[in-house]
Amino acid sequence: MIKSLAVLGSTGSIGVQALEVARLHGLKIEALTAGSRIDILENQIREFLPAVAAVADEKAARELKVRVADTPTKVLSGEKGVCECAACSAESVLNSIVGIAGLAPTVSAIEAGSDIALANKETLVAGGKFVMALAKEKGVSILPVDSEHSAIFQSLQGCADKKQIKRLILTASGGPFFGKKKEELENVTIEQALNHPNWSMGAKITIDSATMMNKGLELIEAAWLFGMPAKDIDIVVHRQSIVHSLVEYSDNSVIAQLGVPDMRIPIQYALTYPDRFESPVRQLDLTEFGTLTFEKPDYETFSCINLCRRAFEKGGLYPAAVNAANEKANELFRQGKIGFLDIARAVSNALETAPQKNDYSLGDVFETDRLIRSQTERLFL
Numbered sequence: 001m002i003k004s005l006a007v008l009g010s011t012g013s014i015g016v017q018a019l020e021v022a023r024l025h026g027l028k029i030e031a032l033t034a035g036s037r038i039d040i041l042e043n044q045i046r047e048f049l050p051a052v053a054a055v056a057d058e059k060a061a062r063e064l065k066v067r068v069a070d071t072p073t074k075v076l077s078g079e080k081g082v083c084e085c086a087a088c089s090a091e092s093v094l095n096s097i098v099g100i101a102g103l104a105p106t107v108s109a110i111e112a113g114s115d116i117a118l119a120n121k122e123t124l125v126a127g128g129k130f131v132m133a134l135a136k137e138k139g140v141s142i143l144p145v146d147s148e149h150s151a152i153f154q155s156l157q158g159c160a161d162k163k164q165i166k167r168l169i170l171t172a173s174g175g176p177f178f179g180k181k182k183e184e185l186e187n188v189t190i191e192q193a194l195n196h197p198n199w200s201m202g203a204k205i206t207i208d209s210a211t212m213m214n215k216g217l218e219l220i221e222a223a224w225l226f227g228m229p230a231k232d233i234d235i236v237v238h239r240q241s242i243v244h245s246l247v248e249y250s251d252n253s254v255i256a257q258l259g260v261p262d263m264r265i266p267i268q269y270a271l272t273y274p275d276r277f278e279s280p281v282r283q284l285d286l287t288e289f290g291t292l293t294f295e296k297p298d299y300e301t302f303s304c305i306n307l308c309r310r311a312f313e314k315g316g317l318y319p320a321a322v323n324a325a326n327e328k329a330n331e332l333f334r335q336g337k338i339g340f341l342d343i344a345r346a347v348s349n350a351l352e353t354a355p356q357k358n359d360y361s362l363g364d365v366f367e368t369d370r371l372i373r374s375q376t377e378r379l380f381l
């Protein structure tokens with residue numbers, strides 16, 4: 001097992017659970033970062049005494065610096081500070097920052113030669129081409145934390161030849177609005193959209209689950225992580241979130257990973273791979289659930305899934321564009337400024353208007369992100 005770890009986005013839902021796993025296994029924490037919530041970060045610094053910590057928000061960083069002046073932890077600020085933390089000497093860097101803000105730190109961590117435990121799916125959606133190539137060049141592993149991708153990764157153990165993989169099957173809970181039609185979703189409230197049936201997560205991904213944009217993003221994430229074409233990645237709605245995803249092999253044998261819905265399993269596996277250790281997660285009692293159900297997604301109502309599929313198939317900057325539109329629209333919805341269905345409208349608009357460029361740079365990805373965000377804002381306001 002690794003001995004040292006950095007947690008980027010340590011104050012969030014995944015970050016806090018990652019520190020729980022680290023505490024349980026006595027991992028040395030080298031670096032911690034947050035966006036702005038310094039109360040939580042201060043407590044984490046006092047417990048884990050990392051060499052360095054960073055806060056993206058400059059003002060909050062200044063305040064934290066004063067507060068933890070009595071500890072050995074050096075406090076950095078801004079995106080640059082977060083990237084410096086990512087480049088610390090930890091064996092593994094767990095990235096649980098939300099959104100495109102996670103991309104530059106992922107690149108910094110890979111450049112510094114740390115393995116990556118990746119929760120931040122937007123990193124691969126927008127910058128998959130660069131992240132995967134750089135990881136290969138530097139010889140670092142990108143281990144999935146996202147539960148579906150961890151399930152696929154676990155189901156791939158023992159597969160000697162990638163050619164034997166026929167299909168990846170991502171499961172989706174369907175979110176709080178499964179079974180509803182488009183007309184019924186026009187006026188849903190933020191509270192209704194935040195009410196996820198199976199998982200307790202950060203606000204952005206919870207809304208992504210309600211629109212099922214999350215499954216579209218995960219399709220692109222899986223395509224990059226496992227080098228599969230989008231046409232060989234299927235999605236099936238599984239309301240109970242017990243079967244976390246599956247791999248179909250050339251002989252039509254299907255291998256799946258099951259467990260209660262608890263992110264501490266995939267987080268721990270990304271840190272202990274290829275070994276397994278005890279965890280505080282509840283045992284799975286299948287008889288408690290009795291019935292597991294599997295259904296086709298309603299692609300008409302949850303149009304974001306296929307918009308992401310199309311973006312990935314078009315390639316280039318299209319995935320970065322749909323990701324940017326979604327991030328902005330998701331935020332506007334949470335601020336009460338636009339309706340629920342406007343999120344899919346924004347994503348669709350980005351797919352129509354994204355800059356077309358086959359030979360693109362990482363700089364183009366960030367530029368597209370800025371461009372599509374401001375375009376999305378103008379679309380509604």
Ligand code: NDP
Nearest residue numbers: 009011012013014035036037056097098101119120201202
């Ligand atoms: P949260 O919103 O709970 O946490 C996000 C973290 O990122 C916080 O530490 C936050 O800091 C930090 N952050 C926010 N903005 C910035 C910024 N501009 N720069 C640096 N740091 C920032 O999100 P989750 O933990 O739910 O999700 C994190 C990632 O993991 C997402 O990409 C999500 O899709 C993915 N994921 C999450 C799952 C879950 O169960 N939660 C499951 C699978 C994937 P602060 O607290 O100060 O705002």
Ligand code: MG
Nearest residue numbers: 146147148218
């Ligand atoms: Mg997931």
